[in-house]
Amino acid sequence: MNKDKIIILILAAGRGTRMKSEEPKALTKLKGKPFLHHILETIKKLDLKIKPFIVVGYKKETIKEMLGDEASYVEQREQLGTGHAVMSAKNSIVHPHEMVLVLSADQPTISVETLEKIITTHLEKRPAITIGTVVVPDYEDWRIGLYSNFGRIVRGSDGKVEKIVEFKNTTPEEKLIKEVNPALYLFDADWLWKNIDRIEMDKVKGEYKLTDMINLAFKEHKKIEAVPVINVLEGLQPNSKEELEILEKLMVE
Secondary structure (H helix, E strand, O other): OOHHHEEEEEEEOOOOHHHOOOOOHHHOEEOOEEHHHHHHHHHHOOOOOOOOEEEEOOOHHHHHHHHHHHOEEEEOOOOOOHHHHHHHHOOOOOOOOOEEEEEEOOOOOOOHHHHHHHHHHHHHHOOOEEEEEEEOOOOOOOHHHHOOOOOEEEEOOOOOEEEEEOHHHOOHHHHOOOEEEEEEEEEEHHHHHHHHHHOOOEOOOOEOOOOHHHHHHHHOOOOEEEEEOOOHHHHOOOOOHHHHHHHHHHHHO
């Protein structure tokens, strides 16, 4: 297993309605540059052999025209959640690979140092999944709204990751957990592709959630590693123009 056998999958099919824009959310601009450009510039520093795959959907041609052959593309025909986005890529990746790194297109501040840390941990520990996490000091100040509603990383008494609980499903005790899920996942490819179709649709939301893969791995006693991001801002996924303004201000402080 080595770094050259990594496929990067960027989930970029969504519209991002709360941005009040007709553009795909992946093309929202931060510091004058689309989210996707920020991410692709970071990925280039990893110097991987295989071009990243971008899962497109809403206004897919706009993204393809902008990026051209910088990436390969997979179409998510229906917007049925993050798990469904990964399912859509299952039969499109023909390159031999051993790992799949899944990122979201609305993670423009993710650093190459954090990605390298996740990859290094995965290569050393050989788990089914290595997840990136964000550890916050509290849910006050700018973290209200920007992190307070993220899913919580639940660990057992042995310190091992047991599951990720969506904020709306958390107990009062789980709401106090200060380690949250920014949606950064590095999967063992064989395990991912054998099991991705096993996740079930959330009947309330009508979507397949990629976080269910973590819960599945735990139930099967598979190893799960967790790596905190280097900078607490890296997990931010701005959903509105107001949140985008907050992130831009934090980046210059």
